[in-house]
Amino acid sequence: MKVVKNSKEMLRISSRIKESGKTIGFVPTMGYLHEGHISLIRRARRDNDLVVVSIFVNPIQFGPNEDYKKYPRNLRQDRKIARDKGCDIIFCPDAKQIYPKGYATRVKVSGLTSYMCGASRPGHFEGVTTVCAKLFNIVRPDIAYFGQKDYQQAVVITRMVKDLNMGLKIKTMPIVRERGGLAMSSRNEYLSPQQRRDAAALYESLKEAKKLIRSGCRESAGIKAAMRRMISKKPGIHIDYITIADPETLRSQNRLGAKSLIALAARIGRTRLIDNVLVDCE
Ligand code: AMP
Numbered sequence: 001m002k003v004v005k006n007s008k009e010m011l012r013i014s015s016r017i018k019e020s021g022k023t024i025g026f027v028p029t030m031g032y033l034h035e036g037h038i039s040l041i042r043r044a045r046r047d048n049d050l051v052v053v054s055i056f057v058n059p060i061q062f063g064p065n066e067d068y069k070k071y072p073r074n075l076r077q078d079r080k081i082a083r084d085k086g087c088d089i090i091f092c093p094d095a096k097q098i099y100p101k102g103y104a105t106r107v108k109v110s111g112l113t114s115y116m117c118g119a120s121r122p123g124h125f126e127g128v129t130t131v132c133a134k135l136f137n138i139v140r141p142d143i144a145y146f147g148q149k150d151y152q153q154a155v156v157i158t159r160m161v162k163d164l165n166m167g168l169k170i171k172t173m174p175i176v177r178e179r180g181g182l183a184m185s186s187r188n189e190y191l192s193p194q195q196r197r198d199a200a201a202l203y204e205s206l207k208e209a210k211k212l213i214r215s216g217c218r219e220s221a222g223i224k225a226a227m228r229r230m231i232s233k234k235p236g237i238h239i240d241y242i243t244i245a246d247p248e249t250l251r252s253q254n255r256l257g258a259k260s261l262i263a264l265a266a267r268i269g270r271t272r273l274i275d276n277v278l279v280d281c282e
Contacts, residue, residue, distance in 0.1 A: 001079070001082065001083040001087055001088060001089065001090060002088065002089045002090070003079065003089075003090045003092065004089055004090070004091050004092070005091075005092055005093055005094065005097065006093070006097060007093055007097050007098070007138050010089075010091050010093075010138050010139065011137075011138050011140070013089065014052070014138065014139050014140040014141075015140065017049075017050055017140075018140055022049035022050055023047075023048045023049045023050070023142040023143070024048060024049070024050050024051075024052055024139065024140060024141045024142055024143075025043075025044030025045070025047055025048030025050070025051045025052070025141060025142065025143050025144075025145065026044065026051075026052050026053075026054070026135070026136075026139050026141030026143070026144040026145070026168075027040045027041050027044050027051070027052070027053045027054070027087075027144070027145050028053075028054045028056075028131075028132060028135050028144065028146075029053060029054060029055055029056075030055070030056065030057045030058065030071065030186065031055035031056075031057065031072075031073055031074070031075065031078045031092075031186070032071075032072040032073060032074055032077075032078065032186035032189065033055075033077070033078045033081045033082065034176075034184045034185075034186065034188075035176045035184055036147055036149060036175070036176040036183075036184040036185070037053075037081075037147075038081065038085050038176075039147075039173055039174075039176050040145040040146070040147060040173055041053060041082065041085045041086065041087055041145075042085060042086070043145055043171065043173055044143070044145050045085070045086040045087075047143055047171075048142065048143060050088045050089070051086060051087045051088050051089075052087070052088065052089045052090075052091055052139050052141065053082045053087045053089075053090050053091070054090075054091040054092070054093075054135055054139065055075065055078055055090060055091070055092040056091075056092065056093055056098065056131065056135075057071050057073065058098070058127055058128070058131040059095050059099075059127075060099070060123075060126075060127035060130060060131065061123075061124050061125075061126075061127025061128045061131065062124075062127070063121055063122065063123065063124065066121075067187075067190075067270075071186070071187075072186050072187075072189045072190075075092060078090070091135075091138070091139060098131065098134060105130070106126055106130050107126070107129040107130045107133045107160060107164075108125075108126045108129065109125065109129055109156050109159050109160050109163070111249075112125075112152070112155055112156050112159055112249070112250055113125040113126070113152075113156055115152070115243070115245065115250045115251070115252070116152050116241060116243055116245070116250060116263060116265070117152055117265060117274065118152065119241070120240050120241065120265060125152075125153070125156050128153055128156065128157070129156060129157065129160050132144075132157055132160070133160065133164070133166075136161075136166055136168060141168050142168060142169065143168060143169045143170075143171055144157075144168055144169070144170055144171070145171050145172075145173060146170060146171070146172050146173070147172070147173055147174075147175065147176075148172050148173065148174055148175050148276070148278075149175045149176075149183050149184075149185065149274070149275070149276075150274070151172075151247075151261060151263060151276045152250060152263070154170065154172040155247075155248070155250060157170055158170045158172075175275070175276075177203065180196075180197065180200040180203075181200050181203035181204065181207075182196065182199045182200050182202070182203060182273075183202075183203065183273070183274075183275045185273060187271055187272070187273065188271075188273075190269070190270070190271040191268060191269075191271055192269075194236075195236060195268045195269060195271070198234040198236055198237060198268060199237070199268055199273060201230060201231050201233065201234045201237060202231065202237070202264060202266055202273060202275045203275055204230060205226075205227035205228075205230040205231050205242075205264070206227070206262055206264070206275060206276070206277045207277075208226055208227060208230055209223045209224075209226070209227055209244075209262050209277070209279075210262075210277060210279060212226060213256065213279055213281065218255050218256045218281070219254070219255060220244040220252070220253055220254050220255065220256065221254070223244060223256075223262070224242045224243075224244065227242050227262075227264070228242065231266065236268055236269065237266050237267070237268050238266060238267045238268075239264065239265075239266050240264075240265035240266055240267060240272070241263075241264065241265055242262075242263075242264045243261075243262070243263050243264070244256060244260055244261070244262050245260065245261045245263065246259075246260070246261070247259050247260065247261040247278055256279070256281050257281065258280070258281055258282045259278065259279070259280055259281070259282075260278070260279050260281065261276055261277075261278055261279075262276060262277050262278075262279060263275070263276035264276070
């Protein structure tokens with residue numbers, strides 16, 4: 001497995017690969033790899049001739065009071081995991097490689113970014129789309145893999161790729177969960193054992209919502225209230241939002257549609273966690 005830190009070198013390598021007619025599968029990450037990331041790497045391995053994984057904690061997608069500095073990092077461990085799972089190239093630039101002196105360009109998707117995490121984290125998605133646009137230009141993938149865990153991110157990136165004719169495919173893969181149901185996340189590392197147990201209530205509330213829907217409930221307000229009741233049994237969890245929304249437009253639905261996204265964000269201590277499920281009411 002090759003480790004590349006320089007953007008120009010990465011672009012040279014990916015251009016050579018493309019010229020040889022081989023396909024590139026790309027998994028962009030912020031590192032501290034876990035089974036969620038690994039599921040994307042495995043899928044990329046299955047679908048493509050070569051697999052590139054990027055590890056870059058992107059400063060511009062963090063707000064001023066967020067966890068950029070203390071975001072968990074372990075490049076040595078990530079290199080080993082990526083190599084064992086069949087990655088061919090790790091691209092791990094530093095912030096100066098991606099945003100050199102004089103850097104001035106941003107990519108912004110409007111509309112979709114005004115809801116959910118976009119409302120609670122101003123500027124976050126602009127940071128995400130900007131870095132992904134850059135990474136796509138450097139890595140030149142045929143397919144890039146994203147997780148449903150960050151559902152809004154996947155929708156926003158898909159929109160950007162379409163709107164800007166970027167000529168790659170976005171594949172969104174299912175959420176990988178811990179045994180207790182908590183969605184895997186590098187940020188779970190911040191949680192104490194007690195917080196980790198409590199955090200399972202988030203997925204429990206999503207399962208409760210699915211149960212209510214199966215029993216015929218279609219009013220969003222009632223479902224969201226039931227979810228809140230469940231989560232509030234754990235005093236350490238503060239809900240940022242719970243939404244029931246159209247899975248494509250992300251606009252909230254008062255009544256469930258044929259398809260709905262149920263998504264939430266919550267804080268446990270200083271750790272912000274997100275989760276979601278898609279439901280089919282047809
Ligand atoms: P991150 O390193 O957190 O930026 O995540 C990199 C990619 O892995 C994103 O596309 C995430 O949606 C995806 N991902 C993170 N956690 C999970 C998970 N538990 N299941 C599936 N995909 C995930």
